[in-house]
Amino acid sequence: MTRNDYANSGTSADNRSADLKDTYEAIYVNEDVLETRVTRIRTKSTSGSRCYRLTAVCVVLLCVFLLTAITVLWIKFDTERNLSKQLQQERDDLQKMLDVLDMQEKLRWANFSSSLYYFSEMKNWTESRQDCRERGGDLVIINSKEKQEFIVEQLQGSRTWIGLSDREAEGEWKWVDGMPLATGYWAEHQPDNYSDEDCAEIGFPDRQSWNDRPCFHKQGWICEKSVGSVRTV
Structure with missing residues (x-):
């Protein structure tokens, strides 16, 4: 190569x-x-x-x-x-x-001589009157024998406040409308102001009698108002 x-x-x-x-x-x-x-x-x-x-x-x-x-x-x-x-x-x-309460309330009002009467219990005299005024009335004024008999029949013996007192002046009994007492249905020896008793009740010692009692006691009471002013609470 x-x-x-x-x-x-x-x-x-x-x-x-x-x-x-x-x-x-x-x-x-x-x-x-x-x-x-x-x-x-x-x-x-x-x-x-x-x-x-x-x-x-x-x-x-x-x-x-x-x-x-x-x-x-x-x-x-x-x-x-x-x-x-x-x-x-x-x-x-x-x-x-x-x-139901309203119906019961209405049933508790009794009618007599163009007025209605409401019966309740367990208040002192001042509280009772206040309750009545809130219902459009006042504590009952008994100024006739017919009304007295009607109230007695309704109470059936229970002790109840009425619209009468001598709180302003001792011994000068006046109704809640300011009118002085003309005719009363006091029990024997009453009123006696035994222990500062300035408010009046009905039903003691018997059904038809009035009695003075200390205003702070709690018991039944009666309201009165005209038919035209019916109002429940």
């Missing part, structure tokens, strides 16, 4: 070696590019999966929140509805009770 052949042969070997090197480098570069692309795809896939999971968790939490809110609102609505029904029932029951 000639020197040129060797030279050419060496040159060809070097060229082949260079070609192989370039080929390997190209393969490595392609592998790097492919690996980079795969890594990017995996990264995108992982990011997308995380985003999907986060979205799913948010949706679930939102559903739980909405369900909780709906449940709370329903319980509140149901509670308020039941409370409203209970209050309405209580109002109805109270109204029925008031109607």
Whole structure:
């Protein structure tokens, strides 16, 4: 082989070696590019999966929140509805009770000679008069035998305040309208002012008798008012 052949042969070997090197480098570069692309795809896939999971968790939490809110609102609505029904029932029951009391109140008024008379119990003389005035009347004034007999019949023997007192001046008995006593139905030896007795009652010691008694004692009382001024409380 000639020197040129060797030279050419060496040159060809070097060229082949260079070609192989370039080929390997190209393969490595392609592998790097492919690996980079795969890594990017995996990264995108992982990011997308995380985003999907986060979205799913948010949706679930939102559903739980909405369900909780709906449940709370329903319980509140149901509670308020039941409370409203209970209050309405209580109002109805109270109204029925008031109607019954009003009817009983009206039945306790007795009619006599264009006036109404109300019989109650357990107040002192001052409280009794105040109650009568709140009902549109005053303690009863007995200024005739007929009214006396009517009151006695209604009382059936109980001790009851009437609208007569000498609180302003001892021994000067006056009715609640300011008129002085003209005719009285006192029991024997009464009034005697035994223990500062400034208010008059009927029914002691017998059904038809009047008696003076301390005004602070609590007992029955009789209201009187004209028919045109009927008003219950």
